[in-house]
Amino acid sequence: MSEIYSTASRVWVWFGTPYNTLPLGADLHALTQVLNVAGESYNRETPDREPFLAQLSRLESSLCQSQVDQDTASSKAGEAPVTSGPCVPEIADGTTAIVHALPSRNFLVNLFDQLYFLARHEYFTRIWIVQEFVLAKRVPIFIIGAWVFYLDLLPAVAFCLFEEQHHLEGILGVLAFNAYDLFEASKSAQWLSLAKYIRRLTNRIPSPRAFHLSVNLIAFLRLRYSSKATIDHDLFYGILGLLYEVEVPPALQPDYRQSFEQLTLQYTRYLIGNPKDLRILEETYKNHLLDCPSWVPDMRHRMRPRDFTKPVPPAMGSVSISPDGLQLQVEGSMVDKILPCTCCELDHDGAEDVLEFLQNVILVGAARITNRTSGAVFGD
Structure with a gap:
């Protein structure tokens, strides 16, 4: 199961706006511009831009067609056109997970608030999404005009976790559990001092690879208690990929x-x-x-x-x-x-x-x- 999810090249989280006052696709166009310059300023490996841009273009076309269909249906029914963009759960190739969230711009004041909101979003209460997000190799996260990588997200979430007195709950706990070995992986100057500070505060969180499989399993069962699944069985099966084992017994x-x-x-x-x-x-x-x-x-x-x-x-x-x-x-x-x-x-x-x-x-x-x-x- 780990191998299946590790083949995902990226998880894309799109935070749209509550009401699309601009033509549909304007946010996607802005994200495209951000991506175009991202590789020039970011100092670590970035995902290949061309395939991602092609997917972005297909998504934008799909959204526009969907909006046209909705407006046509609303017009025939004598209703006002729909102003909020639709949610597209998955790209056709199955490698990208997308959520169209609707946060308030006033709430997204700074990076920590953005990342904290992302980690607490209802989307991440789904057990399979938690696994896909954690296991994806490269995770560019787009929040309106900003973007961040997974390695940058981990120390920030660990910081939020510390502020909540180490309550290891849901995706916050899973991310913090994974963060321990990656605190110093980021070479970005804005995170380096924070990463060292977080390591001192959370030095009792051990490396998961030092644990026996059953202890890992108990840990993740306890962390995932707030997660949701359509079938109760998936509350167990949805965490198997997080156990750092090549084969499941x-x-x-x-x-x-x-x-x-x-x-x-x-x-x-x-x-x-x-x-x-x-x-x-x-x-x-x-x-x-x-x-x-x-x-x-x-x-x-x-x-x-x-x-x-x-x-x-x-x-x-x-x-x-x-x-x-x-x-x-x-x-x-x-x-x-x-x-x-x-x-x-x-x-x-x-x-x-x-x-x-x-x-x-x-x-x-x-x-x-x-x-x-x-x-x-x-x-x-």
Whole structure:
């Protein structure tokens, strides 16, 4: 999936005007002029201009024809002509994603405001758009008369993220997660000092490539909680391309024939077993998925992002899941019910810490402890 999205040459975000007082296509003409001079003043690799200009010309023709059709239809119906431009979701060759957003000119006062508005736009709540935007190789972003590259966007979004007290939410969190390795990639003077400043402020955000696949997956599941998808399955499948893995494990391969409950159970089993990591259980007490074992969380709801920067806990061979996926056992004790806890962390090695952890999350009164009393399990 990463390979599919990495073949995209660019993602183009067009911020039009609320009301087109100029002839349709005037904004596109202005963007063409910006692009014509962009390569002369920008000091890093820029996309090939000629193919992009050809696409821009085709888009402008399409928009103009669409406007003519709308005006003709409105005239026949005795209505006033439509004044706002249409939204063209995709160029015919499928390599460019376009959004026609309608921000207020007063809001777009400076570059940070523009980039922040872009990252928070409703368009980026769609999970597949998030993946396409993040994985695109070259992303020239046009905002009325200004343009910016993806590498420039990352430090700015990280700055906005810091201003929001590190709330890793939606596309902001995904961008910041990707930004860590790219803070100093920009050679542009206006970003260099800011990039170093952001690195000092966010030095606890680790490189995603240093993480195991399951930890990456947990991180992105927590970051994408505010994303939307037409099919719930895509809340999982829409982030696979962000995991920095060449191949997706068979257990995580998309299969729309499964029910959402089967899919969540399968992903939860993977997250617990690779490596032996029980932190996903922290989500269960608040968002249990119905028609699943009680330790399976409903990941459609908000997940707490606070743990994703912590080191991977040591492998715990005492954790096992039955072949049918319906029973979770730790130290031979079957986990059934999860309750709120005040301390849900694994900070030390050893099986004793596993039991201490579970003591905070398992409802002893309702747990089914096979051939063992709660006192024997927890040392009460």
